[in-house]
Amino acid sequence: MATRDIAPRAAGPCVPRRGFPDSGRAGNSRDGGPALAWAGPPLLRLARMSPSTDRLSAASLACARGGRLVFRGLGFELGAGEALALRGPNGSGKSSLLRLLAGLLPPAEGAVRWNGEDVAGAREAHRARIGWLGMQDALKPALALAENLRFAASLRGAGPDAARRGLEAMGLGALADVPARRLSQGQRRRAAIARVIAQDARLWLLDEPTLALDDEATGRLGEALAAHLARGGLAVVATHVDLPVRLAGAIDFAAAP
Amino acid sequence: MNAVRAVLLRDLRLAWRSPLASLTVLAFFAMAAILFPFAVGPEPQLLARIAAGVVWTMALLASLLSFERLFQLDHEDGSVDLLLLSPASLEAIVLAKCLAHWLTTGLPLVLAAPLAATILNLPPEALPTLLLALALGTPSLSLVGAIGAALVLGARRGGVLLPLLVMPLYVPVLVFGVAAVEADLAGLDPRAHLLLLGAFLSGAVPVAAIGAAAALRQSGE
Numbered sequence: 001m002a003t004r005d006i007a008p009r010a011a012g013p014c015v016p017r018r019g020f021p022d023s024g025r026a027g028n029s030r031d032g033g034p035a036l037a038w039a040g041p042p043l044l045r046l047a048r049m050s051p052s053t054d055r056l057s058a059a060s061l062a063c064a065r066g067g068r069l070v071f072r073g074l075g076f077e078l079g080a081g082e083a084l085a086l087r088g089p090n091g092s093g094k095s096s097l098l099r100l101l102a103g104l105l106p107p108a109e110g111a112v113r114w115n116g117e118d119v120a121g122a123r124e125a126h127r128a129r130i131g132w133l134g135m136q137d138a139l140k141p142a143l144a145l146a147e148n149l150r151f152a153a154s155l156r157g158a159g160p161d162a163a164r165r166g167l168e169a170m171g172l173g174a175l176a177d178v179p180a181r182r183l184s185q186g187q188r189r190r191a192a193i194a195r196v197i198a199q200d201a202r203l204w205l206l207d208e209p210t211l212a213l214d215d216e217a218t219g220r221l222g223e224a225l226a227a228h229l230a231r232g233g234l235a236v237v238a239t240h241v242d243l244p245v246r247l248a249g250a251i252d253f254a255a256a257p
Numbered sequence: 258m259n260a261v262r263a264v265l266l267r268d269l270r271l272a273w274r275s276p277l278a279s280l281t282v283l284a285f286f287a288m289a290a291i292l293f294p295f296a297v298g299p300e301p302q303l304l305a306r307i308a309a310g311v312v313w314t315m316a317l318l319a320s321l322l323s324f325e326r327l328f329q330l331d332h333e334d335g336s337v338d339l340l341l342l343s344p345a346s347l348e349a350i351v352l353a354k355c356l357a358h359w360l361t362t363g364l365p366l367v368l369a370a371p372l373a374a375t376i377l378n379l380p381p382e383a384l385p386t387l388l389l390a391l392a393l394g395t396p397s398l399s400l401v402g403a404i405g406a407a408l409v410l411g412a413r414r415g416g417v418l419l420p421l422l423v424m425p426l427y428v429p430v431l432v433f434g435v436a437a438v439e440a441d442l443a444g445l446d447p448r449a450h451l452l453l454l455g456a457f458l459s460g461a462v463p464v465a466a467i468g469a470a471a472a473l474r475q476s477g478e
Contacts, residue, residue, distance in 0.1 A: 065478075099478075102342060104342070104477045104478065105477070106478070124344050125344075127341075127342050127344050130342055132339070132342050134338050135335070136334055136335030138334055138335035138338065138339055140271060142270075143267070143270065143271070143274070150263075151263050151267045155263055155264070155339060155343040155345065156343060156344060157344065157345075
């Protein structure tokens with residue numbers, strides 16, 4: 001299995017290409033680190049409705065957690081209006097990559113770049129453009145949904161209207177005043193997605209967004225994601241379910257050693 | 258600034274909706290003050306002699322009960338990531354959490370102190386000094402505790418580790434807090450001790466903000 005760079009912006013029938021000089025070396029490494037292979041669907045470019053030229057790229061990323069190498073030699077490039085899927089078994093590094101892209105975790109090697117600029121050098125600006133959905137819903141059980149979302153919105157300087165808009169988009173308008181502890185797991189997941197929608201961020205980083213979601217909610221998530229991409233946003237989604245949006249590419253994580 | 262206010266208001270609201278944590282701290286403080294006369298005997302002179310020290314020690318131990326929750330709940334439910342990803346300064350957010358912590362645990366202790374002092378037969382003329390010392394000292398407890406609480410995040414049995422980590426740092430607050438009252442009782446001016454408490458507090462603000470924020474970032478990795 002070889003390590004390749006995902007290049008969703010390549011024109012024509014896309015072939016995985018080696019965009020970065022050391023990717024081949026990393027793939028041949030014999031240090032036991034899991035290798036990564038490009039195995040996505042045909043790379044498609046989504047119709048762009050905005051002239052946004054934002055670009056997220058990573059080159060020869062390596063991630064170590066607790067002294068253990070999770071992955072190395074990972075690279076990709078993602079343009080405005082494009083979504084990247086992360087697939088692979090549990091523990092293979094999907095969540096770690098999302099934390100790395102968010103700047104919550106420093107890369108052991110390589111760099112994450114936004115429009116060519118290393119995000120480690122502009123942390124505040126990078127945080128401001130991220131819409132984050134972790135494995136956990138991050139809702140306070142004692143607070144009403146609307147209160148939970150308003151809090152998250154004001155953490156990012158957004159107003160209360162955004163929270164309302166997010167709840168409506170996920171079909172939770174009627175539950176806005178219900179404390180989060182009274183809701184089902186799927187409803188809480190919807191609320192967590194509504195929070196991302198409300199944040200109006202450029203880059204969505206979603207970790208298993210369909211967890212506990214029913215078909216209708218998955219559809220709503222797909223619509224929200226498509227609208228986000230149509231506005232020129234970017235998304236990286238760790239998922240083992242096929243989302244109803246066209247993906248610009250996918251990274252398949254090999255099993256953890 | 259908006260974000261900092263939002264954190265403060267959210268923590269106050271959470272404490273108001275589930276007041277058990279604050280009430281536990283308060284109940285521990287009151288119970289300890291009531292138990293002491295039973296333990297050492299009801300002699301008024303003896304109690305008056307140790308009252309200031311007992312009130313301070315109990316306030317200190319009671320506040321220890323509350324720190325595990327300061328960041329732990331946010332850590333468990335994933336809210337820490339939201340705080341870490343806020344464009345606002347994490348140091349300011351940490352201070353907002355400390356302020357909320359003090360308002361929901363430290364301030365109730367200050368307000369309950371007259372009751373404890375009366376039970377322990379502290380001479381009434383020393384009460385204003387005790388309250389002033391507590392008002393200056395308990396915010397330091399919240400700030401120092403925040404560093405410890407952030408450091409033990411993710412550690413197993415962090416709750417056991419926390420008091421061991423934090424208590425040595427409480428010693429200056431305890432020493433000057435008690436000394437202020439003793440000075441007052443001896444007819445001396447307690448101002449020097451109160452100023453030292455204030456100095457400790459103003460030093461604890463930046464140290465806690467930077468230290469706890471760094472520990473929080475580390476916990477997010």
